[in-house]
Amino acid sequence: MALSKQPYKGTRDFYPPDFRGRQRIFDMWKTVAETYGYEPYDAPLLEPLDLYRAKTGEEILNEQTYAFTDRGGREVAIRPEMTPTVARMVAARRQDLSYPLRWYNIGNRWRYERPQRGRVREFWQLDIDIFGVDSNLAELEMIEMSRELMTAFGAKDDMYTIRLNSRKLTNVLLSDYFELDEEQVMRATKLIDRMHKMDEKVFEKALAELVGGRFDELHELLHASELSALPEKVRQYAGDFEALIAAVAARGIGNAVFDITLMRGFDYYTDIVFEVFDTHPENSRSMFGGGRYDGLVGLFGVADLPAVGFGIGEVTMQGFLQTHGLMPDTQASSTDAYIAVIGDQHAAARELADKLRAKGFRIAIDLTGRKVDAQIKAAAKQGIGCVIFVGEKEAKSGRYEVKRLDEGISHTCEIDKVIAIIRNK
Amino acid sequence: MALSKQPYKGTRDFYPPDFRGRQRIFDMWKTVAETYGYEPYDAPLLEPLDLYRAKTGEEILNEQTYAFTDRGGREVAIRPEMTPTVARMVAARRQDLSYPLRWYNIGNRWRYERPQRGRVREFWQLDIDIFGVDSNLAELEMIEMSRELMTAFGAKDDMYTIRLNSRKLTNVLLSDYFELDEEQVMRATKLIDRMHKMDEKVFEKALAELVGGRFDELHELLHASELSALPEKVRQYAGDFEALIAAVAARGIGNAVFDITLMRGFDYYTDIVFEVFDTHPENSRSMFGGGRYDGLVGLFGVADLPAVGFGIGEVTMQGFLQTHGLMPDTQASSTDAYIAVIGDQHAAARELADKLRAKGFRIAIDLTGRKVDAQIKAAAKQGIGCVIFVGEKEAKSGRYEVKRLDEGISHTCEIDKVIAIIRNK
Numbered sequence: 018m019a020l021s022k023q024p025y026k027g028t029r030d031f032y033p034p035d036f037r038g039r040q041r042i043f044d045m046w047k048t049v050a051e052t053y054g055y056e057p058y059d060a061p062l063l064e065p066l067d068l069y070r071a072k073t074g075e076e077i078l079n080e081q082t083y084a085f086t087d088r089g090g091r092e093v094a095i096r097p098e099m100t101p102t103v104a105r106m107v108a109a110r111r112q113d114l115s116y117p118l119r120w121y122n123i124g125n126r127w128r129y130e131r132p133q134r135g136r137v138r139e140f141w142q143l144d145i146d147i148f149g150v151d152s153n154l155a156e157l158e159m160i161e162m163s164r165e166l167m168t169a170f171g172a173k174d175d176m177y178t179i180r181l182n183s184r185k186l187t188n189v190l191l192s193d194y195f196e197l198d199e200e201q202v203m204r205a206t207k208l209i210d211r212m213h214k215m216d217e218k219v220f221e222k223a224l225a226e227l228v229g230g231r232f233d234e235l236h237e238l239l240h241a242s243e244l245s246a247l248p249e250k251v252r253q254y255a256g257d258f259e260a261l262i263a264a265v266a267a268r269g270i271g272n273a274v275f276d277i278t279l280m281r282g283f284d285y286y287t288d289i290v291f292e293v294f295d296t297h298p299e300n301s302r303s304m305f306g307g308g309r310y311d312g313l314v315g316l317f318g319v320a321d322l323p324a325v326g327f328g329i330g331e332v333t334m335q336g337f338l339q340t341h342g343l344m345p346d347t348q349a350s351s352t353d354a355y356i357a358v359i360g361d362q363h364a365a366a367r368e369l370a371d372k373l374r375a376k377g378f379r380i381a382i383d384l385t386g387r388k389v390d391a392q393i394k395a396a397a398k399q400g401i402g403c404v405i406f407v408g409e410k411e412a413k414s415g416r417y418e419v420k421r422l423d424e425g426i427s428h429t430c431e432i433d434k435v436i437a438i439i440r441n442k
Numbered sequence: 443m444a445l446s447k448q449p450y451k452g453t454r455d456f457y458p459p460d461f462r463g464r465q466r467i468f469d470m471w472k473t474v475a476e477t478y479g480y481e482p483y484d485a486p487l488l489e490p491l492d493l494y495r496a497k498t499g500e501e502i503l504n505e506q507t508y509a510f511t512d513r514g515g516r517e518v519a520i521r522p523e524m525t526p527t528v529a530r531m532v533a534a535r536r537q538d539l540s541y542p543l544r545w546y547n548i549g550n551r552w553r554y555e556r557p558q559r560g561r562v563r564e565f566w567q568l569d570i571d572i573f574g575v576d577s578n579l580a581e582l583e584m585i586e587m588s589r590e591l592m593t594a595f596g597a598k599d600d601m602y603t604i605r606l607n608s609r610k611l612t613n614v615l616l617s618d619y620f621e622l623d624e625e626q627v628m629r630a631t632k633l634i635d636r637m638h639k640m641d642e643k644v645f646e647k648a649l650a651e652l653v654g655g656r657f658d659e660l661h662e663l664l665h666a667s668e669l670s671a672l673p674e675k676v677r678q679y680a681g682d683f684e685a686l687i688a689a690v691a692a693r694g695i696g697n698a699v700f701d702i703t704l705m706r707g708f709d710y711y712t713d714i715v716f717e718v719f720d721t722h723p724e725n726s727r728s729m730f731g732g733g734r735y736d737g738l739v740g741l742f743g744v745a746d747l748p749a750v751g752f753g754i755g756e757v758t759m760q761g762f763l764q765t766h767g768l769m770p771d772t773q774a775s776s777t778d779a780y781i782a783v784i785g786d787q788h789a790a791a792r793e794l795a796d797k798l799r800a801k802g803f804r805i806a807i808d809l810t811g812r813k814v815d816a817q818i819k820a821a822a823k824q825g826i827g828c829v830i831f832v833g834e835k836e837a838k839s840g841r842y843e844v845k846r847l848d849e850g851i852s853h854t855c856e857i858d859k860v861i862a863i864i865r866n867k
Binding site: 021025026029030031033037040055056058059061062064065068071085087091093095105115116120147150152316351355363364367374377380382383385386394398399 | 476804
């Protein structure tokens with residue numbers, strides 16, 4: 018029986034045009050991250066499963082990890098996310114690294130999800146993390162970079178909002194003000210985290226079970242969009258968070274809003290969390306986000322280290338760019354010119370290619386010996402813009418015919434002119 | 443108990459200096475591949491295990507794959523190599539793609555090996571493949587590119603040799619000339635493949651068992667370095683291979699040699715194979731190689747397609763570069779300048795950073811509020827070459843002190859001069 022030509026379920030093959038589309042996004046991510054002084058790191062794709070048992074969250078751990086036992090009996094998982102790994106790496110050199118430590122990674126992550134629009138099992142993600150900053154200057158930088166990651170692709174402020182919350186503040190609200198015990202707070206937090214994904218009636222029933230007679234009061238607060246709506250008893254703890262919101266506004270970021278229901282799924286977040294939300298009516302959804310996770314590095318047996326980070330996936334980014342008409346065309350090849358070989362002039366073709374490559378051009382040679390028309394067609398099909406013809410006459414005279422496929426015009430000229438034509442493609 | 447800080451056995455974490463070292467290699471690979479008109483593709487990390495059952499070879503399949511069953515009961519493997527995947531992708535669009543098709547991929551592969559010097563479980567590799575070329579012009583291009591991949595890093599011809607063989611020719615020798623049957627030919631091929639890795643006596647004993655009275659004759663032939671040493675009966679089939687060797691020499695590649703013992707491990711190779719070999723006495727070893735695998739695309743139920751390809755790993759490449767003193771220093775950060783903040787001037791620091799980033803510079807800001815000396819130390823430790831100081835005085839006057847850490851000298855100047863100083867770092 019023939020082997021299957023399909024990629025593994027829920028994953029994608031990247032043919033050159035797909036690859037170029039993804040690469041544009043990666044290149045932009047790299048530029049933004051490095052512009053803010055972040056340095057690239059990488060880590061193995063497999064990690065001990067224990068790394069995710071600590072703080073990744075039950076849904077991912079129990080339902081979505083690609084976990085297995087290796088030939089040596091070790092329990093491992095293909096990374097579903099990068100944060101535990103970066104915390105591990107920082108912990109391993111806790112004393113030797115210099116802070117604030119700014120790192121980024123672009124790489125694949127795997128989750129066993131039911132494949133559907135915008136959800137795939139293998140996706141690539143940019144992770145940005147800063148270690149060693151206690152103050153909300155770190156959060157401010159993360160929010161600035163989130164905005165920059167959007168504007169770099171041409172996004173306007175009204176295409177998305179940045180939602181902000183403080184988990185600590187929500188905790189104070191639930192425990193001090195609504196007087197829930199620790200276990201109830203945890204249940205309420207998880208419930209609120211799912212609020213916008215649940216049926217409204219189901220949500221309200223579950224919430225009422227938790228807070229009883231004070232349901233209306235909490236329900237109203239969960240729809241507040243201003244810190245001033247919070248009871249004074251809670252708001253007195255909001256100083257640092259209010260300062261951050263003011264600093265974000267002072268940086269000219271006008272699309273940041275307070276959202277007390279924002280929790281983010283991961284268990285490791287300790288205080289401020291944020292999320293970028295697409296406002297397009299047809300694509301209205303959370304795109305990416307992050308937050309502070311001060312306790313994670315300490316799990317590796319070293320002194321704790323403050324940390325803030327966020328991650329953004331290429332599938333979501335591409336969805337956003339397509340919806341808003343911002344995705345660049347990726348049909349054009351990276352190859353500058355194609356040499357069509359007439360007759361047996363392969364040695365002459367290689368010689369010409371050498372000269373053009375030495376100038377930094379990317380040159381492909383047809384090696385098939387077929388008719389010239391078929392060679393031109395092949396170049397066009399690959400998205401290459403120029404064809405240069407090399408036959409006996411050209412080899413002898415040093416004058417080549419160059420055809421610009423986009424304009425459909427030809428020139429016959431010496432190599433310097435050939436170079437000028439390719440350069441202007 | 444604290445979580446382990448170690449990466450999974452046999453793998454490596456890439457801290458920024460390690461990442462930069464690897465990236466230099468990837469960047470060079472990309473440049474060489476694209477200079478020859480190759481386009482990037484990518485594919486999922488996981489493939490159905492069946493993909494490797496066909497032609498990958500027993501050792502890798504049975505002892506080295508990271509194979510497991512996913513949550514949906516599918517048998518999958520983390521790719522140990524890329525060739526089956528690229529053949530699958532080409533087969534899936536056999537009719538739509540344009541030939542010769544030139545593709546490359548840089549990515550990780552996984553093999554469960556006993557970790558030792560130069561052998562790791564996760565390694566990155568460049569794979570280069572050309573589809574649709576019947577003639578040895580394809581092999582010639584692959585050998586040219588192999589040479590180019592070496593010279594691009596500064597390697598001289600005497601630092602390595604390129605070994606060439608034709609599997610077809612070896613087959614003719616063993617079957618027609620030595621009159622071995624099919625099963626014996628297969629055993630002899632596998633034995634010869636391991637010749638240089640085995641104890642000499644063990645090898646000779648096994649060879650003698652196969653060819654009996656003609657042991658001396660075969661043994662001598664296996665040490666031949668010229669095609670002319672082959673018996674006439676065999677050499678008559680060597681025309682195409684001899685033409686390739688001549689073409690390689692005509693291209694000025696003086697370090698290519700004939701080696702009849704060269705087999706390459708994979709079962710899918712059908713004719714010409716080649717291998718680049720480090721000649722350094724302390725690192726004498728096979729570095730990388732490839733060959734023709736015309737039958738692979740056809741396994742996917744489409745018409746066969748001629749194909750030639752090779753793969754080169756970053757561990758081997760780095761080993762070669764280090765042994766020959768060609769590895770560049772990777773301690774310097776990609777960040778251009780570090781802003782040390784005096785007092786509470788964070789807003790002024792961000793404003794200056796904005797201006798410099800708008801010019802394309804990569805700027806990190808200290809966010810800790812610690813003493814200035816400690817801020818300078820942090821920049822130096824991260825390998826950043828310039829520090830700019832922003833305090834109240836600087837914020838008011840628009841004149842900044844810039845310290846070049848490499849030269850130890852400082853200037854106080856306006857932003858245009860600051861830019862000039864950073865640019866010259």
